Amino acid sequence: MATIDPGNAGLLRTQTAFFDNMRRLPLTKFYYGMSRTGLAPTEVAGDDPELRPQVLEHVQLRRAMVRPVSTEVAMTFVRREGRWLLGAEVLEKSTVPRARPWYGVPVDVATRGDLVVLTDRGAQVGARELLDRTRTALEEVTDVLDLPGAQPLLVDATSNGLPAKVNQSDEDAGAYSIGLYATSRDGKQDRGKAGELIRANPDDVTQLVEGPTTLRHELTHFVLDGFGDTNPQWVTEGIAQYVGLYPGLLARARVTDPTLRARLADRPVELTAPGLWGSDPFLDYLTAEAFAEHLVTRFGTAKYLEMMRLFRRIAVQRNLLLGQGVVDEVLERVYGVSAESVARAGFDLVEQLSGPA
Numbered sequence: 001m002a003t004i005d006p007g008n009a010g011l012l013r014t015q016t017a018f019f020d021n022m023r024r025l026p027l028t029k030f031y032y033g034m035s036r037t038g039l040a041p042t043e044v045a046g047d048d049p050e051l052r053p054q055v056l057e058h059v060q061l062r063r064a065m066v067r068p069v070s071t072e073v074a075m076t077f078v079r080r081e082g083r084w085l086l087g088a089e090v091l092e093k094s095t096v097p098r099a100r101p102w103y104g105v106p107v108d109v110a111t112r113g114d115l116v117v118l119t120d121r122g123a124q125v126g127a128r129e130l131l132d133r134t135r136t137a138l139e140e141v142t143d144v145l146d147l148p149g150a151q152p153l154l155v156d157a158t159s160n161g162l163p164a165k166v167n168q169s170d171e172d173a174g175a176y177s178i179g180l181y182a183t184s185r186d187g188k189q190d191r192g193k194a195g196e197l198i199r200a201n202p203d204d205v206t207q208l209v210e211g212p213t214t215l216r217h218e219l220t221h222f223v224l225d226g227f228g229d230t231n232p233q234w235v236t237e238g239i240a241q242y243v244g245l246y247p248g249l250l251a252r253a254r255v256t257d258p259t260l261r262a263r264l265a266d267r268p269v270e271l272t273a274p275g276l277w278g279s280d281p282f283l284d285y286l287t288a289e290a291f292a293e294h295l296v297t298r299f300g301t302a303k304y305l306e307m308m309r310l311f312r313r314i315a316v317q318r319n320l321l322l323g324q325g326v327v328d329e330v331l332e333r334v335y336g337v338s339a340e341s342v343a344r345a346g347f348d349l350v351e352q353l354s355g356p357a
């Protein structure tokens with residue numbers, strides 16, 4: 001506190017809250033870096049000289065990160081009686097995600113192994129409960145997919161940091177996952193991935209722990225990290241929906257929505273093309289789930305992962321995204337079936353949800 005402008009009560013308060021949070025975290029590294037780039041200072045009271053260099057915050061959490069996550073922070077310094085003090089720190093609007101769940105309101109932390117969970121202090125669903133639910137869901141996901149379990153993960157369900165909602169469908173709105181990245185001390189060089197973060201909407205945490213579906217859906221994306229946009233959306237979202245619902249199956253489900261049959265009839269019987277994904281989110285996710293369920297129940301999860309790897313390999317080799325133009329080829333090579341037949345089987349699954357015609 002000795003290096004903070006003493007006349008600024010608001011700044012003293014936010015910095016105290018910030019360092020209180022930092023003391024609760026399982027920190028292995030925490031340092032600032034600075035470059036000689038000068039930026040426009042935030043207004044500080046009085047006429048003393050102000051300076052805002054480019055400042056980077058580097059934070060590494062024990063086991064949840066392989067190196068510190070680096071975030072540019074907006075700090076302005078002011079010279080009072082010959083000493084440079086922190087005069088302001090503001091959260092700037094940015095297009096770059098800033099994952100700083102530790103900056104803002106007080107947080108609670110729960111850790112176990114390489115899983116770290118942060119919630120607002122006093123939240124209805126506490127960090128410990130969310131951690132337990134996440135661990136269980138993670139085990140279920142890796143079980144269904146038959147993949148090795150433990151991977152470092154930070155779950156952020158606080159009101160701090162990243163925007164809670166991104167522009168996605170209902171299925172993904174409650175939570176989403178992003179990579180965390182490291183830079184050199186001065187921010188000039190990229191140093192690769194620091195870890196993975198699942199951002200849960202603090203308003204939806206109750207819903208997240210009530211049923212396993214949403215949490216499992218997001219954790220499937222996390223476990224299958226690295227496929228991302230090299231696969232068509234119906235492939236990545238389809239498997240996330242399938243795992244979310246497991247052991248439930250569309251084949252054994254019924255819906256009471258009387259409009260479903262008509263809505264489906266208006267839709268071309270196709271595996272959803274990348275450019276069309278999102279135009280009818282409800283049917284996009286439902287049909288994706290059906291395509292995945294058809295492929296997994298008929299051929300197994302190992303084959304599905306083989307398909308995802310082939311999509312990724314082709315995407316890298318031919319420099320394309322979302323399986324654009326290669327769906328037929330991939331399905332033929334991995335399964336020996338046509339895209340048309342997978343689409344038909346998926347639509348049949350969705351059609352029978354409404355019961356006999």
Ligand SMILES: [Zn+2]
Pocket residue numbers: 171172217221237240
């Ligand atoms: Zn998703």
